[in-house]
Amino acid sequence: MQFNLVAWAMNPFVLMMVTVFLGMLFGKIKFGKFTFGVSGCLFVGLVIGWRVYRLASAFPKTELGYNTALQLIKSEVIDEGFFTLFLILFIAAVGLLASKDIGIIIKKYGSKFIVLGFLITFIGAVTTYGMALILPGINSYEVTGVYTGALTSSPGLAAALESAREHSSQLVENYDSLSERKKQELLKVIDPPEKTKAKEADSLTEEQKKQFIKSAEAGIGIGHSIGYPFGVLIVILAVNFLPVIFKIDVKKEREIFSREMNESRISTPLNRKENTARFDLTAFIAACLLGYTIGRLKFNLGPLGYVALGSTGGVLLISLILGHIGKIGILHFRMDNKILGIIREISLAFFLAIIGLRYGFYTFTALSGTGIYLVITSLVVGLIAIIVGYLVGRHTFRLNWIMLAGALCGGMTSTPGLGAAIEAVGSDEPAAGYGAIYPFALLGMVIFSIILHNLPI
Numbered sequence: 285m286q287f288n289l290v291a292w293a294m295n296p297f298v299l300m301m302v303t304v305f306l307g308m309l310f311g312k313i314k315f316g317k318f319t320f321g322v323s324g325c326l327f328v329g330l331v332i333g334w335r336v337y338r339l340a341s342a343f344p345k346t347e348l349g350y351n352t353a354l355q356l357i358k359s360e361v362i363d364e365g366f367f368t369l370f371l372i373l374f375i376a377a378v379g380l381l382a383s384k385d386i387g388i389i390i391k392k393y394g395s396k397f398i399v400l401g402f403l404i405t406f407i408g409a410v411t412t413y414g415m416a417l418i419l420p421g422i423n424s425y426e427v428t429g430v431y432t433g434a435l436t437s438s439p440g441l442a443a444a445l446e447s448a449r450e451h452s453s454q455l456v457e458n459y460d461s462l463s464e465r466k467k468q469e470l471l472k473v474i475d476p477p478e479k480t481k482a483k484e485a486d487s488l489t490e491e492q493k494k495q496f497i498k499s500a501e502a503g504i505g506i507g508h509s510i511g512y513p514f515g516v517l518i519v520i521l522a523v524n525f526l527p528v529i530f531k532i533d534v535k536k537e538r539e540i541f542s543r544e545m546n547e548s549r550i551s552t553p554l555n556r557k558e559n560t561a562r563f564d565l566t567a568f569i570a571a572c573l574l575g576y577t578i579g580r581l582k583f584n585l586g587p588l589g590y591v592a593l594g595s596t597g598g599v600l601l602i603s604l605i606l607g608h609i610g611k612i613g614i615l616h617f618r619m620d621n622k623i624l625g626i627i628r629e630i631s632l633a634f635f636l637a638i639i640g641l642r643y644g645f646y647t648f649t650a651l652s653g654t655g656i657y658l659v660i661t662s663l664v665v666g667l668i669a670i671i672v673g674y675l676v677g678r679h680t681f682r683l684n685w686i687m688l689a690g691a692l693c694g695g696m697t698s699t700p701g702l703g704a705a706i707e708a709v710g711s712d713e714p715a716a717g718y719g720a721i722y723p724f725a726l727l728g729m730v731i732f733s734i735i736l737h738n739l740p741i
């Protein structure tokens with residue numbers, strides 16, 4: 285009998301299942317009255333991801349299992365396809381669960397969510413820029429990456445990468461006409477040996493131009509990779525501890541919200557009663573497929589370039605719409621809450637585990653060297669953005685905590701945070717707030733990411 289221990293230990297299926305198993309056990313441990321719940325998968329994933337990546341990086345070429353280690357490094361521990369799959373399943377389940385009240389939510393809170401969506405992303409951008417001015421050794425592309433990471437926005441990352449490519453290309457083409465200060469900012473991104481050559485020649489070679497563009501994109505990726513797990517951490521802790529800090533009675537808030545929703549359902553024809561199917565797999569897959577397709581479409585926003593909703597935005601939007609419609613032909617989009625709840629919990633556990641596994645190495649590596657400045661930036665940005673969002677939402681707009689919890693996660697474009705909010709309040713209602721605010725927060729992310737590129741640092 286043969287058994288390759290290395291290939292087994294580095295297998296993505298084994299890593300995901302072990303992480304979810306240990307993460308759920310960790311999530312049951314009580315720290316006073318608090319438990320991490322399904323969020324425990326994220327923290328266990330960070331540790332396992334960091335450890336297994338280090339092991340693979342140092343694996344001897346002569347040992348059996350080297351190719352497995354090489355593949356693990358290439359795919360960043362877990363292939364991105366798994367990340368997208370579980371994200372889609374989670375968002376589809378959440379959207380269908382929340383869809384029954386989306387019409388009422390938009391009518392009741394619409395304008396407030398528009399303001400909150402732009403406010404949270406704006407505060408995040410201002411804080412990011414302020415931190416970049418205070419802390420040394422950060423270039424504008426890393427700053428933008430930290431911004432999209434701290435606000436956990438994958439669509440924002442895609443927009444930032446595209447914008448960085450165009451922005452860096454324009455800079456290198458116009459290098460000769462740039463001011464000395466702008467040239468110095470540009471040279472920060474180029475490797476030291478090439479930087480010296482560029483200074484001596486007072487111009488850039490084609491190779492140096494290519495390197496600058498590549499380094500700009502890498503800066504976005506590095507900043508995002510470091511900022512993302514800390515952004516997730518801030519949102520998860522916020523939805524759990526803000527009620528404790530500000531003495532919010534979550535149970536009472538839930539009762540008030542349920543009463544308001546019941547009254548609204550009676551008085552409005554927006555959400556008519558629909559027959560509920562136990563579970564319609566065909567309809568569920570249709571929502572996932574159509575949502576993913578819509579998320580891939582790019583819309584021209586003029587000077588902002590082409591912007592896509594991404595997997596999260598597309599699937600969430602379509603799930604909310606189809607769930608609100610209820611039934612189309614033989615497809616039933618109103619399904620049993622318990623079954624959708626199980627799908628939501630399983631997919632969220634794997635989704636959080638994969639985030640931890642993919643970002644664990646970057647997280648712990650960043651805790652040493654200059655990366656610590658990016659860590660500090662991401663923590664401060666996430667904390668200030670969500671606190672300002674809470675204060676405005678709670679004290680200016682007088683939002684019920686059930687809706688505000690979802691709106692804060694949507695304003696931070698944090699899908700993992702939404703899972704934590706649903707678990708923390710013991711209800712799926714926060715998903716409606718998340719869905720209503722998300723498109724405006726995404727647009728804000730794109731606008732402010734582009735602006736951050738062009739600010740002097």
